Amino acid sequence: MGRKVTLATCSLNQWALDFEGNLERILKSIEIAKAHGAKYRLGPELEICGYGCAxxxxxxxxxxxxxxxxxxxLESAVTQDIICDVGMPIMHHNVRYNCRVLFLNRKILLIRPKMVMANHGNYRELRWFSPWNQLRNVEEYFLPRMIQEVTGQVTVPFGDCVLSTKDTCIGTEICEELWNPRSPHIQMGLEGVEIFTNSSASHHELRKADQRVNLIKSATTKSGGIYLYANQRGCDGDRVYYDGCAMVVINGDIVAQGAQFSLNDVEVITATLDLEDVRSYRGEVCQPNMEREPKPCHRVKVDFSFSSGDDIFLPTHQPITWHFHTPEEEISLGPACWLWDYLRRSGQAGFLLPLSGGVDSSSTACIVHSMCTLLCQAVKDGNGQVLEDVRRVVGDDSYHPQHPGELCARIFTTCYMASENSSEDTCSRARELANQIGSTHMNINIDMAVKGILGIFSVVTGRWPQFRANGGSHRENLALQNVQARVRMVLAYLFAQLSLWARGKPGGLLVLGSANVDESLTGYFTKYDCSSADINPIGGISKEDLKSFLLYCVEQFQLPALRSILSAPPTAELEPLTDGQVSQTDEADMGMTYTELSVIGRLRKISKCGPFSMFCKLIHMWKDALSPTEVAQKVKHFFRMYSMNRHKMTTVTPSYHAESYSPDDNRFDLRPFLYNTRWTWQFRCIDQVAIGEGVAKANASDANDDQTLAIGYGRSRVALGRSNSFELQQSTRLQGS
Known part of the structure; x- marks a missing residue:
């Protein structure tokens, strides 16, 4: 009957500038697509060079x-007799475009440039590309000589056009265009385009997958049609993880679904569908609106058919239900896949993690354990690439991983760095968790190094600083905490470089960080301490989500040691113990709970709230628990901490991106790092609402009086006297706290 078509889309783990590897993965995906009878193959955005070339x-x-x-x-025999749709950058009239190139049998059919750029959050496409803003316009593109020699063509169509075969019509969308309120598929559908394709480089973010799926389903629910979605997979050398989810949808129903998290470098999804289903759907639902535009789509005709003359016995794919991961599963799988990509491509032999026995470092350890679980399962399933990479990482060509704990012992080293301020409880919790996940664990006492550094200071100055508990000042107390934290960083890198050497094994280890997104937001860490690592898998995840993740890990991975870790109050253990017990807690130092901080962080970054607008929202959100005056105190306290410690964001460890309120100055949050920390105008507006204009005036008259601000800062409180903002920032930079 000639109406059934088999189409293929894919997820590829491409790598920026890895042209050799990218080519191999593209060819493999085309080969698999043809083996399943597909006549059209769609790949992810900019797949030839990698999306993250920046x-x-x-x-x-x-x-x-x-x-x-x-x-x-074009030259490969693999690409013959199938329409291939690949992504690459192209310069036309000295303007650089993000393009799709469609070709068949050594002939380029058309080049479709991207029309809507992604230029927010993680994306900076307008920095490198221009949008094609000539709607319905097509020009001639002169091919480079190297391509002319293969195709025999001098020019090809370039612009906003669709591909018309003998049996159907295909229109292209590229990533961001789907998210735009004027998506191209709307008008293309009204003009009779039956198959829509979307080539994406869409990153993982917690709780985001349903948005993507709903957008694609709705694209064909409204006007019918077949929608193919391809996506990048893997880290591509950057902070984000592209999470696959290739899919095929018809008339609002999903009929084929790829994995969201997978260690497979190439995943191809195919579906056989009946074009008459599209035509029948449109005939009933869309007929009154199907009309030609004054300037219709430019159709590039090709003498090719997707369907065959006798396909009556060819079965078609039926609707399925999409499986969504829980946030806990997403934390377990996404950062684990990202870590594996980073490890296998870095040339290192494993990871080293300072394991404190707290929620954050334990979450990082559990993610590594999850990675090892995924690797063992992939090897068991016959993934030859994973086995080859594992053997290369461990330096053993005959190694065959059997169990996650046994693999952890080879590639994961944890260390508890004790000081005189450390408690036996945290030490035992770290040891117990390390035993259960199988890491190679060490206990390291840092007191000798700390006293050595303080001894150097004492020889030079003749002074020996004391903790606040022993009569020292706030400044002494802060400095003593920071020495411990920074010594741990130095030792972490030393052991990462030499611990395998000491055991007679080759290679070095990547140092893992474990500062969560909320601590980064407020700067609640010591600059250049253990937060300074090679990579950080939890740097974009909130404390509350990490707690839920650890509860999930207790059952999923059978790690009962996590129960005591979850029940313990978060603490840095940088101040002296009181009767052997911890006297310092993170939430007391910060002046707010992690739950409150998570809400504030989203308002600051996602809702774009300054001090006053944040206060106005929180007096309603927290009205049952806090008075307007108490809300005002928390908001002002947060903004003082945020602005004082903003300079730390220039040194934040590259972190797995999981939340859109990440404060990473290097890529995601382009705000100043030198602020007037008093926020005088903004705070006065808050006071006028919270405690009345009269009190606000009194506060303004007292602004020049000496005042002491107890600030959770550098995992401690530090008293700051009268100081203008520039002096204050200079002080924090020098202390680096």
Whole structure:
């Protein structure tokens, strides 16, 4: 009957500038698609060069090598007799575009440039590319000589056009265009385009998958049609993790679903569908609106059919229900896959983690254990690439992982760094968890190193600082805490570089950080302490989500040691113990709970709230627990901490991106790091509402009086006297707290 079509889409673990590897993965996906009878293969955005090339897009080399790969694809026997849709950067009239290139049998059919750029949050596409804003306009593109030699073509269509075969019509969307209120699929559908494709580089974020799925389902629920979605997979050399989820949808129903988290470098999803189902759906639902535009889509015709003449016995795919992961599963799987990508491509032999026995470092340890679980399962399932990579990482060509704990022992080293201020409880909790996950564990006492550093200071100055509990000042107390924290950083890197050498094994280890997103937001860590690591898998995850994740791990991985870790109050253990018990807690130092901080963080970053607008929202959100005056105190306290410690964001360890309120200054949160920490105008507006204008005036008259601000800062409180903001910031930079 000639109406059934088999189509393929995929998720590829591409890597920025890895042209050789990217080519191999593209060819493999085309080969798999053809083996399943597909006549069309869709790949992810910018798959030839990798999406994360960033400023390498400025380089002519990136464009040159992309065309060299395209030539290899055109010449390959694998790409014959199937329409291939690949992504790469192209310069047209000296303007750089993010493009799709569709080709068949050594002929380029069309080049479709992206029309809507992603330029918010993690994305900076307008920095490197221009949008094609000439709606319905198509120009001639002169091919480079190296491509002309293969295709015999001098020019090809370039612009906003669709592909018309003998039996159907295909229209292209590229990632962000789907999220735009004027998505191209709307008008294309009204003009009779039956198959829509979307090539994406869409990153994982907790609780985001349903937005993507609902958008794609709704795209064809409204006007019918078939929708193919392809996505990048893996870390691509950056903070984000692209989470796959390739899918095929028809008339609002999902008929094929790829994995969201997987260690497979190449995953191909195929579906056989009946075009008459699209036509029948539109005939009933959309007929009154199906009309031609004054300037219709430019159709590029190709002498090719997706369907065959006799397909009556060819079965079609039926609707399925999408499986969504819980946030706890997402934390277990996403950062684990990201860590594995980073490890296998870094050339290192494993990870080292300072394990304190608290929620944060234990969460990082559990993610590594989850990674080892995924690796063992992938090897068991016959994934040859994973086995090859594992053997290379451990330095043993005959190694075959059997159990996550046994693999952990080979690639994961944990260490508890004790001082005279450490409690036996945290030491035993760290040891017990390490035993249960199987890591190689060490106990390291840092007192000798701390006293050595303080001894140098004493020789030079003739002074020996004391903790506040022993009569010392706030400044002494802070300095003594920071020495401990920074010594741990130095020792972590020393053991990462030499611990395998000491055991007679080759290679070094990547140091893992374990500061959560809430601590980064307030700067509640010591600058250049153990927060300074190579990578941080939990740096974009809130404390509350980490607690839920550990509860999940108790049952999922059978780790009962986590129960005592969850029940213990979070503490840095940098101040002297009181009767052998911890006297310092994180939430007391910060002046607010982690739950409150998570709410404030989202208001600051996602809702774009300054001090006054945040106060106005919180007096309603927290009205049952706090008075307006108490809310005002918390808001002002947060903004003082935030602005004082903002400079720390320039040194935050590259972290797995999981929350859109990440404060990472290097990539995600482009705000100043030098502030007037008094926020005089903003705080006065808050006071006028919270405690009346008269009190606000009194506060203003007292602003020049000496005042002491107890600030949770550098995992401690520090008293700050009268100081203008520049002096204050200079002080914090020098202390680096």
């Amino acid at each position: 400023d390498h897009f400025y380089e002519s080399d990136t464009l040159l090598h992309s065309f060299q790969v395209l030539r290899k694809l």
